Amino acid sequence: MSVLVVIPARYASSRYPGKPLVALRGANGVAKTLIRRSWEAAQAVQGVARVVVATDDDRIRLEAESFGAEVVMTSPACANGTERCAEAVANLGGGHDIVVNLQGDAPLTPAWFVEDLVAGLIANPWAELATPVLRCEGAMLAGLIEDRRNDRVGGTTAVFGAGNRGIYFSKEVIPFTGKAYGPGEPTPVFHHVGVYAYRPGTLAAYSGWPVGPLETLEGLEQLRFLENGRSVLCVEVESRGRQFWELNNPSDVPKIEAMMAAMGQD
Template sequence: MSAVIFIPARYASSRYPGKPLVELTGATGEARSLIRRAWDAALSVEGVAAVYVLTDDDRIAEAARGFGAEVLMTSDQARNGTERCAEGLAQLDGTPEIVINLQGDAPLTPPWFVEALIAAMRDPSVEMATPVLRTDPETLANFVTDRHAGRVGGTTAVMRGDGTALYFSKEVLPYVGNLETPPEVWHHVGVYGYRPEALRRYAGWAEGPLERAEGLEQLRFLENGTPVTCVPVEARGRVFWELNNPVDVARIEAVLKKEGIA
């Protein structure tokens, strides 16, 4: 099936302005911008026809073109990455069968996460899907630390027995009362797969109250009755974390060095 990857990136992040251009130092001591590292992650995915950076900011566009990325300029009216992907889809000459949204703040996304997502979407009944990862003790501790400190960190997912999503939240769900014997907590991975028609429908829906409260774009699908298929993926020893707050720079750089990622 034909698939394209979009990397939406905006400069005016409310929690971390200028985040896509923040530099992260890898194992060799080389510093690369966050958007460059997201681009590198996208290029490592097999079976993808094209990769594009989507942005409304000239600074991000210039930086992306500087390392060889294809850039699609989108409007400043896009409220989230999914709306930006809908704008990007409208600019393509042809229509791919699958659109992948690899968010620009997730440079530690392993290629097998995205490849598993594409494989899941070979089922024609799946309109929208997203990977989920069972938390390891280190990640769960980071979740709890962030919430106790009043920081909004990663996102958790709660699922039905059939693997479709019940809810996503920036709270730690289910409740973790005792870290020594925690319940199973699933970390939502910031990657989405859409059928083009589902992406177009999304752009026509108003922002819902749950999406607005949580700041999670995928909740608009649930609020409008579109199932979200959660695709369990394996970490294979790699720590996954997004860059949500300045404190995450050190966390991500530590993983880059541990994994030998330049």
């Protein structure tokens, strides 16, 4: 199986403009841009044939090319990372069996998350895309519930059925449990991690579908697949003690830098 990793990156983020070019200092104090750290995370994944950065901005292109990344230019009209990945694959002319969307704002994504997704698609021919889910322990679930109580979105949760077939994703905390759990106690709630592995035909079809009511309400791009009857495989992954965090706001920079320092990551 030939695997392509696409890192979608845009400059005009509503919450954090210019985010891919933000510098992050590692354990040794050396600063590297977010897009470079995301590219290095992709390079750590085993079994990948090609890694490309997909962007609509020349500033990001120049930065990516400066450290040797292959860049594919895409339209500013792409509404989300999945649409940008689809356009990048079309521009490249295809030729890969699996396409991975490794978000450009998640430089701490463990390599085994991606490797497990690819293995999941290979082992489950019915699945048209795969995405990782992480079982919440009591402390994390309590934090998600507290965030929603205070009208904050603390993360996305996933519900899946037999064979780990995805049923729904939500910014609400689902399923409802009605009980308290100890800080380290496993719960039936799963946190969704925003990485995707697609079959090329499914990815190509995505941009042609209209945005549905559920995607509009939740603001979650993966719901477009479910709203169009596509089969999503939820792959349960383990953190193995690894810390990870997405960079969405300026306040996330010191969090990620502290995590890198704690892990000794340069």
